[in-house]
Amino acid sequence: MNKLIAVVGMAGSGKSIATDYLKEHGWNKIYFGGAVYDRMRKEGIEITPESQKEFRENIRKQYGMAAVAVLLEEEITESVKTQDTVLDGLYSWDEYLFLKEKFPELKLICVVCDKELRYERINVRPDRPFNREEIIIRDTSEIENLAKGGPIAYADYYIFNNGSLKDYEARLLEILEQI
Numbered sequence: 001m002n003k004l005i006a007v008v009g010m011a012g013s014g015k016s017i018a019t020d021y022l023k024e025h026g027w028n029k030i031y032f033g034g035a036v037y038d039r040m041r042k043e044g045i046e047i048t049p050e051s052q053k054e055f056r057e058n059i060r061k062q063y064g065m066a067a068v069a070v071l072l073e074e075e076i077t078e079s080v081k082t083q084d085t086v087l088d089g090l091y092s093w094d095e096y097l098f099l100k101e102k103f104p105e106l107k108l109i110c111v112v113c114d115k116e117l118r119y120e121r122i123n124v125r126p127d128r129p130f131n132r133e134e135i136i137i138r139d140t141s142e143i144e145n146l147a148k149g150g151p152i153a154y155a156d157y158y159i160f161n162n163g164s165l166k167d168y169e170a171r172l173l174e175i176l177e178q179i
Contacts, residue, residue: 002081002082002083003027003084003085003179004076004084004085004086004106005086005087005179006087006088006096006106006107006109006151007019007086007088007108007109007110007111008109008155009110009111009112009152010118010139011118011122011130011135011139011142012113012119012121012122012125012135013112014111014113014161015111017111017161017165018086018109018111018172019031019086021172022084026083026084027084028083028084028085029085029086029088030076030079030086031088031089032087032088032089032090032091032095035071035072036052036056036059039059039071040055049130049137049138053137053141057145057146059071060092060146065147066092066095066097066098066099068089068090069090069096069099072087073099073102076099076103077102080103090108091148092146092148092150092151093150095151096150096151096154107179108151108156108157109156109157109172109175110151110159111158111161112152112159112160113160113162114162117162119132119136157175157178159171159172159175
């Protein structure tokens with residue numbers, strides 16, 4: 001049976017390091033944020049921090065708190081049939097519960113690091129940079145409105161991303177051996 005994992009964590013924690021590593025090693029990567037961006041583009045909505053927040057909250061009002069998982073269920077089902085699959089960006093507790101019911105083999109890997117380090121990373125990243133005020137607003141919104149804390153707290157495995165890339169990758173490989 002193919003593996004299914006979701007990498008969770010706050011923005012700037014280093015989730016994409018794990019998902020990109022897995023993609024480079026033959027895993028199929030399904031990016032939850034990509035589903036949101038695709039829908040925004042189809043509806044002609046400019047992608048800004050404010051519009052992302054509003055759009056995410058609106059689709060959850062329409063489809064429930066598991067909205068993105070619901071929208072991606074078919075893609076995930078097809079992917080797991082043929083290859084190991086990593087989910088990048090599972091946010092809400094309801095998304096986790098929905099996916100865990102559909103895919104009991106799902107494992108969560110949470111990437112964490114110090115908050116100030118996350119803020120520094122987000123401010124200088126080449127795509128989707130946020131200033132300190134913007135990321136604090138986003139963090140608060142995701143915790144309060146999207147129930148993002150549940151999957152982070154309930155993860156099966158943790159990677160602490162305050163150190164070197166070598167240490168990060170060693171921990172990721174250790175986790176993959178256990179799954």
